[in-house]
Amino acid sequence: MILAEFAAQFNSKSTIILLEGKRNVLESDKEKLIHLGNLLASQLPLAIFRSGNADGADFYFSQGVLQVDPKRLQVITPYVNHRQKLNQAYETISLDQIDLVNEPKVVYQSKNNKKTKSLIDKYVGGAKDRFSIKAAYIIRDTVKVTGTISGIPATTFAFFYDDPSYPKTGGTGHTMDICDKNSVPYLTQENWVNWI
Template identity: 80%
Template sequence: MTLAEFAITYGQENTIILLEGKRNVLEYDKEKLIQFGKLLAIHLPLATFRSGNADGADFYFSQGVLQVAPNRLQVITPYENHRQKLNNAYETISLDQIDLLNEPELIYQSKNNKKTKSLIDKYIDGAKDRFSIKAAYIIRDTVKVTGTKSGIPPIDFAFFYDDEQKPKTGGTGHTMEICEINNVDYLRQNQWFNWI
C-alpha cells in the first residue's frame, strides 16, 4: 500500500488514526516520526489523529500533526493532567472521565495483558498506588483502540513505532494485540518509513 492508496481508503470524514509507539526512539528516527505525522495530517484532511500523550514516539508523531492540524489531535490519558505541559491536543480524554464499571468489554480486553491482569481489578476497585496505576496505562491503551460504549469512537487504523529488537512488547505490544483482536489494521515503521 502507498500513501496515496491509504489516503483514498481512509480519507473519509470521522476517520480516526492512532499514532503511537515506544518511548525510546532512535535519534535518527525522531525527525521521521515528526515528518510522518505531518504527512498524514496533510494527506488526510478529514481525519482525527489519536495519541496516548506518552514520551517518545507519541510525542514525535504529535509534533508533526500539530504543525498542520492542531485541531485534529486527540489524546487519551491514563489520568487527569498526565504530561499536561506537553499536551497540545484539541481534545483530551482521561480515564478519570470514563465510568469503567460500566465498560465490561473494555476491562475484559485490557486483561489480555497478563502482567497487569490482577492490577486491573485492584485499579477498578479504587486502588491508586504506584503498582495499580500501571493498570491505568494498559486500560488507556485499550481505550485508544476500542473506544468506549459511552461515546469514545474506536479507531479505523493505527501506525506504530516499535522496538525492532523486542517487537510487540510492553504497552505498544498490548495496543497492537488489541488492534488484532478487534480486526483493526496497522502498520509498523518497517512498512511506513518508505512513505516519507
C-alpha cells in the same frame, strides 16, 4: 498499499488514526516520526489523530500533526494532568472521565495483559495506589483502540514505531495485540518508512 491509496480509502470524518510507539526513539528516527505525522495530517484533512500523550514516539508523531492542524489531535491519558505541560492536543480524554465499571469490553480486553491482569480489577474498583496505577496505562492503551460504549469511537487504523529487537512488547505490544484482537489494521516503521 501506497500513501495515495491509503488517503483515498481513509480520508473521512469518521476516521481515527492512532499514532504511537516506543518511548525510546533512535535519534535518526525522530524526524521520520514527525514527518509521518505531518504527512498523514496533510493527506487526510478530515481524519482525527489519536495519541496516548507518552514520551518518545507518541510525542514525535503528534508534533507532525500539530504542524498541520492542532484541532485534529486527540489524546487519551491514564489520568487527569498526565504530562500536561507537554500536551498540546485539542481534545484530551482522561480515564478519570470514563466509568470503567460500565465498560466491560475495555476491562476484559485489558486483562489480556498478563503483567497487569491482577491490577485491572483493583483499579476499576477504585484503587489508585502506586501499584494499581500501572493498570491505568494498560486500560488507556486498550481504550485508544477499542473506544468506549460511552462515546469514544474506535480506532480505524494505527501506525506504530516498534522496537525491532523486541517487537510487540510493553505497552506498545499490548496496543498492537488489542488492534489484532479487534481487526484494526496497522503498519510499523518497517512499512510506513517507505511513505516518507
